[in-house]
Amino acid sequence: MSIVVPGEHVPAQHVNLKLGPGLIQLSQGSTSSATPKSSIISTRAGSLYHSANGSKWWVESNARRYVPAPQESVIGIVTQKAGEGFRVDIGSAHPASLDGLAFEGASKRNRPNLKIGSLVYARVSLAHKDMEPELECFDAQTRKAEGFGELKSGFMVRCSLGMCRKLLDPNHFLLPLLGAKVSLEVAVGMNGRVWINSKETRHTIAISRCIEAADPDGKGMEEGEIKKFLGTLDA
Amino acid sequence: MSSRIEILNEGGFRSDGRRQYELRDITIDMSQQGTADGSAIITHGLTQVLVSVFGPREAKMRSQTLYDRANINVEVSIASFSTGERRKRSRGDKRILEMAATIKSTFEPVVQTNLYPRSQIDIFVQVLQQDGGLLQACINATMLALASAGISLLDFVSAVTGGVHSTSPMLDLTALEENDIPHVTVAVMPRTGKVTLITMETRLHVDRFEEIFKLACEAGKVIHGEMRAAIRLRTGMLISAMQSVSQNAGEKEDEQMYEY
Amino acid sequence: MRPPSPSIPEKEFVYEALKQSLRLDGRQPLELRSPRLTYGSELGYVECALGKTRVIANVDAKMVKPLPERPFEGLLTIHSEISPMASSEYELGRPSEEEITITRMLDKVLRRSDAIDKESLCILAGQRVWHLRLTLHFLSDAGNMLDCACLAGIVALKHFRRPEVEVIGDEVTVHSPSERAPVPLAIHHTPFCLTFAFFPDETTQPVLDPTLLEQRLSAGLMSVALNAQRELCVVQKMGGVPLVADGVLSVINIAVTKVKELDALVEDSLREDWKGRHVEVR
Numbered sequence: 071m072s073i074v075v076p077g078e079h080v081p082a083q084h085v086n087l088k089l090g091p092g093l094i095q096l097s098q099g100s101t102s103s104a105t106p107k108s109s110i111i112s113t114r115a116g117s118l119y120h121s122a123n124g125s126k127w128w129v130e131s132n133a134r135r136y137v138p139a140p141q142e143s144v145i146g147i148v149t150q151k152a153g154e155g156f157r158v159d160i161g162s163a164h165p166a167s168l169d170g171l172a173f174e175g176a177s178k179r180n181r182p183n184l185k186i187g188s189l190v191y192a193r194v195s196l197a198h199k200d201m202e203p204e205l206e207c208f209d210a211q212t213r214k215a216e217g218f219g220e221l222k223s224g225f226m227v228r229c230s231l232g233m234c235r236k237l238l239d240p241n242h243f244l245l246p247l248l249g250a251k252v253s254l255e256v257a258v259g260m261n262g263r264v265w266i267n268s269k270e271t272r273h274t275i276a277i278s279r280c281i282e283a284a285d286p287d288g289k290g291m292e293e294g295e296i297k298k299f300l301g302t303l304d305a
Numbered sequence: 306m307s308s309r310i311e312i313l314n315e316g317g318f319r320s321d322g323r324r325q326y327e328l329r330d331i332t333i334d335m336s337q338q339g340t341a342d343g344s345a346i347i348t349h350g351l352t353q354v355l356v357s358v359f360g361p362r363e364a365k366m367r368s369q370t371l372y373d374r375a376n377i378n379v380e381v382s383i384a385s386f387s388t389g390e391r392r393k394r395s396r397g398d399k400r401i402l403e404m405a406a407t408i409k410s411t412f413e414p415v416v417q418t419n420l421y422p423r424s425q426i427d428i429f430v431q432v433l434q435q436d437g438g439l440l441q442a443c444i445n446a447t448m449l450a451l452a453s454a455g456i457s458l459l460d461f462v463s464a465v466t467g468g469v470h471s472t473s474p475m476l477d478l479t480a481l482e483e484n485d486i487p488h489v490t491v492a493v494m495p496r497t498g499k500v501t502l503i504t505m506e507t508r509l510h511v512d513r514f515e516e517i518f519k520l521a522c523e524a525g526k527v528i529h530g531e532m533r534a535a536i537r538l539r540t541g542m543l544i545s546a547m548q549s550v551s552q553n554a555g556e557k558e559d560e561q562m563y564e565y
Numbered sequence: 566m567r568p569p570s571p572s573i574p575e576k577e578f579v580y581e582a583l584k585q586s587l588r589l590d591g592r593q594p595l596e597l598r599s600p601r602l603t604y605g606s607e608l609g610y611v612e613c614a615l616g617k618t619r620v621i622a623n624v625d626a627k628m629v630k631p632l633p634e635r636p637f638e639g640l641l642t643i644h645s646e647i648s649p650m651a652s653s654e655y656e657l658g659r660p661s662e663e664e665i666t667i668t669r670m671l672d673k674v675l676r677r678s679d680a681i682d683k684e685s686l687c688i689l690a691g692q693r694v695w696h697l698r699l700t701l702h703f704l705s706d707a708g709n710m711l712d713c714a715c716l717a718g719i720v721a722l723k724h725f726r727r728p729e730v731e732v733i734g735d736e737v738t739v740h741s742p743s744e745r746a747p748v749p750l751a752i753h754h755t756p757f758c759l760t761f762a763f764f765p766d767e768t769t770q771p772v773l774d775p776t777l778l779e780q781r782l783s784a785g786l787m788s789v790a791l792n793a794q795r796e797l798c799v800v801q802k803m804g805g806v807p808l809v810a811d812g813v814l815s816v817i818n819i820a821v822t823k824v825k826e827l828d829a830l831v832e833d834s835l836r837e838d839w840k841g842r843h844v845e846v847r
Contacts, residue, residue: 501806504800514797
C-alpha cells in the first residue's frame with residue numbers, strides 16, 4: 071500500500087487490467103513514447119490498493135460528498151411527493167427519484183405511504199452523470215424487500231463516506247463491540263448516513279457518539295480508545 | 306442624568322404630563338383600506354402605524370411555498386416623513402429587516418398556518434409617524450389587521466414598552482424617553498398570560514429588569530382590553546350591517562312576491 | 566440548494582431524548598460547549614470555537630477624523646457577513662433572517678452596550694480619533710454562531726492593544742510597539758451572549774447553546790447578553806413558542822450564573838496568553 075496524490079503515475083500492469091475509483095488511463099497519444107512510465111495516473115489523494123493478482127487497482131480515499139454509483143445502498147430523506155413516486159435527498163448533487171412501485175408488494179392500488187421527511191433505505195438502481203439518480207426499495211428480480219424500505223423511529227447519524235465503508239467491513243471492530251454491549255439495529259448507507267436504533271434513547275445516543283468518535287474524519291479513535299470512551303458514556 | 310429634559314419630575318409627572326404608569330391615547334381604525342383583505346391603523350400617542358394584510362393567497366414565488374403550512378411574509382417600510390428629521394431609510398436597512406423578522410416570528414405561532422398550506426399571508430407594515438414604541442405599535446396593528454382579515458388565530462397578541470428611570474419604572478415611552486432610559490418591549494398573549502416577545506437593548510440590572518418586565522406584562526393586558534373592544538365594535542357594526550342588508554333583501558323578496 | 570429539513574425519525578428522536586434531559590453530544594441541557602480560544606501572533610486576533618462552530622475575530626485600529634456630531638468619540642465598526650463557507654444555508658447577496666439577527670445582535674451586544682469607552686479613543690478633539698474595526702469571519706456553522714461570534718468579538722477587543730500616542734500641542738506622535746508598550750482598550754464591562762432554545766413540548770426544559778440540529782428543531786430561541794456584574798445588555802426573544810413570565814426570569818437567572826463562569830474562563834485564557842508574550846518595553 072502506498073499513498074498517491076493526484077497526477078502521480080501508478081505502476082499498474084496486467085493483461086486484463088481494471089481500474090477502480092481514483093485512477094484513469096491517459097490516452098496513448100498524450101504520453102510520449104520517450105517515457106517508459108505507465109500511462110495510468112491517480113486522480114485522487116489516498117492510499118493505493120490492488121487485488122492479489124494485480125488485475126484490479128483502486129485508490130481508497132475519504133470524502134463527505136456522495137456521488138451515486140449503481141447498486142450501492144443509501145439512506146435518503148423524502149423531500150417531495152412527485153406524481154407516482156417520491157423525490158429523495160441522498161446527499162448527492164441532485165435529488166434522486168424513487169418510484170412508488172419500486173417496493174415489495176406495491177401495486178397501482180397499494181402504494182407505500184411515505185411522508186415528507188421519512189427516511190428510506192434504498193438501493194441506487196441508476197446512476198448516470200447525465201441523468202437523475204434512481205432508487206429502488208426491492209430486488210428487481212425477486213421483487214422482495216431484502217431489508218430495504220422505510221426506516222421508522224431510531225436516529226440517523228451523518229459520518230464520512232470512509233466511515234460508512236469501514237462499518238460495512240465485517241472485520242471492523244466497532245459494530246461487534248457495540249453489539250456485545252447493547253442490542254441494536256443498524257442500516258449503513260454508502261452516502262455517509264447511518265441509521266441506528268436501540269431499545270433505549272441513551273443507548274442510541276451512545277452508539278451515535280461512538281460512530282462519530284471512530285470516524286477518521288473526526289477524532290478517528292481506535293478500538294482501545296473507543297472501549298475507554300464507551301466506558302465513560304452512560305450506556 | 307445626561308439629559309437636559311427631566312424624565313420624571315418631583316411631582317411624579319413625565320415630560321408629556323403623564324403619570325408613571327399612564328399609557329398614551331390609543332385610537333384604532335379598522336376600516337377597509339384599498340384592496341387589502343384586512344387592515345388597521347393604530348395610534349399610540351404620536352406613533353401611528355398602518356398595516357394591510359393580504360391573503361392567504363398564492364405565493365408570488367413558488368419556491369417560498371411550504372407544503373404543510375402557510376408562509377408569512379412581512380414587509381416593513383418607514384415613511385421618510387415619520388420622524389422629526391426627514392430621513393430616507395433604504396429597504397435593505399438591517400434595523401427594518403430585523404423588525405420585519407421579529408413581526409414574522411411573533412405571529413408564526415399565533416396564526417394557524419397549518420390551515421392554509423401552500424399559501425402565503427402578506428403583511429405590509431407602513432409606519433406613518435413615530436414617537437417611541439414603534440415595535441409595540443407594529444405588533445398591535447398587525448394583530449388587528451390579521452383579525453380583520455378573518456385569519457384564524459390561536460390567541461391574541463398585545464405589545465407594550467416599559468422603561469426604568471433610575472429606580473422608577475414607567476410605561477409606554479415616547480421617543481424622548483426611549484433615547485434616555487433603558488426600555489423593554491414585551492408582547493403577551495392575554496389568554497394564557499404567556500410572553501412571546503421580549504426585546505431589550507440597553508444596559509439594565511437584572512433586578513430592575515424583573516420589575517419592569519412584570520409591569521409590562523400587566524400593561525399588555527390593558528392594551529388587549531382596548532384592542533378587544535375595537536374589534537368587538539367593528540365586528541358588531543359589520544354584523545348589524547349584514548342583518549339589515551339581509552332584512553332589506555328579505556323585504557325586497559317579499560315585495561317581489563307580492564308583485565307576482 | 567438548501568439542505569432538506571431534518572427527517573421525521575431525527576426530529577422524534579431529538580424531542581424524545583430532550584424529554585429525558587439527554588442531548589446527542591452528551592451534554593446536560595444547561596451546559597455550554599466549552600469554548601476554545603486560540604490567539605494569533607498579532608494582538609486582537611482570536612479564533613473561537615464552540616464545538617465545531619468556529620469564528621475568527623480580528624481587530625485593527627487606524628486614525629481617522631471623527632464624525633462632526635461627536636468630535637470627542639472614537640469609532641467602532643463591526644464587519645460581519647456570513648459567507649456560504651459557514652454553511653450552505655447562507656448565500657451572498659440578500660441576507661437570510663438568521664444573518665440579520667446575528668448582525669443586529671452583534672451590533673447591540675458589542676457596540677450599543679457601550680462595552681468600549683469611545684471617549685478614550687479620542688486623540689485630538691475634532692481632529693484625530695481611533696477607528697476600531699472588528700471583522701468577524703464565520704468559518705463553520707454547527708449551531709449557535711451568535712454566541713460564538715459575540716464571544717470571539719469581545720475577546721478580540723480585550724486582547725487587542727493599540728499603539729501608544731503622544732500629543733504635544735497639535736503634534737501627534739505614534740510610538741511603534743517596539744518603542745513603547747501598546748495600551749489596552751478601556752473597556753467598561755464585558756458582555757457575553759447566551760442563547761437558549763425552546764421546544765414545542767412545554768414540559769421539555771430549554772437547552773443552552775443549541776447545536777445545529779437542536780436549533781433547527783427548536784420552536785424559538787431566546788438570547789440574553791449580560792456581564793458578570795449582573796447587568797443585562799440585551800434580551801431578545803423574537804416570537805417563537807410563548808413562555809410564562811416566570812420561565813423567562815428563570816432563564817435569565819441561569820444566564821447570570823453561566824456568565825460568571827464564562828467570564829472567569831475568558832480572563833484566565835487571556836492571562837495565560839499574555840504570559841506567553843514578550844513585549845519589549847524600553
